[in-house]
Amino acid sequence: MSGHGRQVWVGQRTQASARVGGSIQLRLNLFVAWALAVVLYPAPEVFSQVANGGESAHGWQTKSTGPAPSNGADNSRTNANSVPKSGPKPATAPAAKNAVAPQSNSPSGRTIEATGAKLLTDGNITTFSIDLTRSLKAEIVTLANPYxxxxxxxxxxxxxxxGTGREPLGLVSAFRYGLFAEGKARIVLDATGPVVISRAELKPVPGGSTMRLAIDLVATDAASFGEGTGAARAAAAAAIAQEALTKEQKPTIHEDRTPAPKHRAKPVIMIDPGHGGIDPGAVSTANLYEKTVVLAVAKQLQAALVAKGRYDVLMTRQSDVFVSLDQRLKLSRQTAPDLFISLHADSIDTKGLTQAIRGASVYTLSERASDELARLAAEKENASDLIAGLQTAEGAGQDQVRSILIDLLKRETANFSADFSRMLVTKLGKSVPLARDHSRAAAFKVLKQPGSPSVLVELGYLSNSDDEKLMTSPDWQKQVTTAIALAVDAYFGRRGIGSR
Structure with a gap:
């Protein structure tokens, strides 16, 4: 099979994903070669070809035998199909204006640090490299739509x-990184078109004590690329998620799928800080991440509501980790909150409008967007899973989704959502700048809540320099959380719940 069909592994092979092909004699030869390499050359990596799932999916394995050597010696065996580089030129990284907090969920004492990442190119080959403090296992696959x-x-x-990863170079338009799940990190390289992984290797950095994972990419054609080497795995995961969602949605779409919650002493409020981990959300010119702003506001809002003693408050995420849209909806269905508040920050790329458009907006669910900006906002937020490297189920289920959406809009929850939205706009307007069109509606996936009134709050525009400054201000954050908390009080007070 050609290079585009490869599923490349760097690291120890798992039993569920790879098996070594060949005869017993070949296995013995490989073992002897490995043993001699360990004895004669005390290097942390030993490379060998592996076959994945019975296919000709050649890749690389590394096995750690200790810390990376500091003499920079290259004591690794490289796959014969590796493509040599010819003097790549590094991309110039933009000056960082804001420090980014470390992103990890690793157990204490077992953390591997990524200390540098860059793109290089010689015109035909684009190389992504990342420096790591220790050897590790990495799975590398390709996906289409987008590449x-x-x-x-x-x-x-x-x-x-x-700002690392925002500058395009060669076959990569950008890359991002972060936590994809508890204890699992992910890097996503956005390719300018279909690419082949022609080389992937992990070896010591010359003259240093760190390891470097290097991945060479070469352009290919769309027909050869197909759906990418990770398509089967992604499709299987999407199918499982869709099956689970379908089971949860039974009975028919015209019946209430959310079980009535047990009697509660206090209303339950779920706060949903958007994005996280591998998905940064909107990014300002000064490298302020949406995921960072909304998590800070969410934590303050949680503290403010808990301090009142009248509410039970839940969060969809408490740290800088990615949570898919389906997972957020599942959490809401499982707990059936009395109110769901999703927090975001917007941005606009249109030249000439970045400084003209600013202020907070409150969105409710609607099949048809209230305006073009609302449609674009929903489109960006609904693409969160793609940004994180997930494939989403498409096609056959769209008619059912549309029917569910129409059904939801007829429910009482839509009225409650609109009621809370009006109260929230009123309270926010007394404390922070509002957008010109501050009450909007669009088909945000995260607002498709059968039994929970829900709103999505865009706190402002990171593309606007004034809004960006406000979002980093402790005073502004306190004003926002106070306003939202007052709106919550007014909402439940009007309904005679939790107002004592």
Whole structure:
């Protein structure tokens, strides 16, 4: 099979995903070669070809035998199909204006740090490299629609300068990184078109004590690329998620799928900080991340509501980790909150409008967007899973989704959502700047809540320099959380719940 069909592994092979092909004699020869290499050359990596799932999916394995050597010696065996580089030129990284907090969920003492990442090119080959403090296992696959290269690793803390990955070079338009799940890190390379992984290797950095994972990409054609080497796995995961969702949605779409909650002493409020981990959300010119702003506001809002003693408050995420839209909806269905508040920050790329458009907006669910900006906002937020390297189920289920949406709009929850939205706009307007069109509606996936009134709050525009400054201000954050908390009080007070 050609290079585009490869599923490349760097690291120890798992039993569920790879098996060594060949005869017993070949296995013995490989073992002897490995043993001699360990004895004669005390290097942490030993490379060998592996076959994945019975296919000709050649890749690389590394096995750690200790810390990376500091003499810079290259004591690794490289796959014969590796493509040599010819003097790549590094991309110039933009100056970082804001430091980015480390991103990791690794157990204490087992963290691997990523200390540098860059793109290089010689015109034909684009190389992505990342420096790591220790050897690790990494799975590297490609996906289409859009074209991406996905790198999954365990137990990694990213200590990279703000703005890393935003500058295009060669076959990569941008790359991002972060936590994809608890203890699992992910890097997503956005490719300019279909690409082949022609080389992937992990070896010591010359003259240093760190390891470097290097991945070479070469352009190919769309027909040869197909759906990418990770398509089967992604499709299977999407199918499982869709099946689970379908089971949860039974009975028919015209019946209430959310079980009535047990009697509660206090209303339950779920706060949903958007994005997280591998998905930064909107990014300002000064490298302020939406995921960072909304998590800070969410934590303050949680504290403010808990302090009142009248509410039970839940969060969809408490740290800088990615949570898919389906997972957020599942959490809401499982707990049936009395109110769901999703927090975001907007941005606009249209030249000439970045400084003209600013202020907070409150969105409710609607099949048809209230305006073009609302449609674009929903489109960006609904693409969160693609940004994180997930494939989403499409096609056959769209008619059912549309029917569910129409059904939801007829429910009482839509009226409650609109009621809370009006109260929220009133309270926010007394404390922070509002957008010109501050009450909007669009088909945000995260607002498709059968039994929970829900709103999505865009706190402002990171593309606007004035809004950006406000969002980093402790005073502004306190004003926002106070306003939202007052709106919550007014909402439940009007309904005679939790107002004591």
């Amino acid at each position: 991406r290269v996905i790198v999954d690793m365990a137990n990694v803390t990213f200590r990279l300068p703000a």
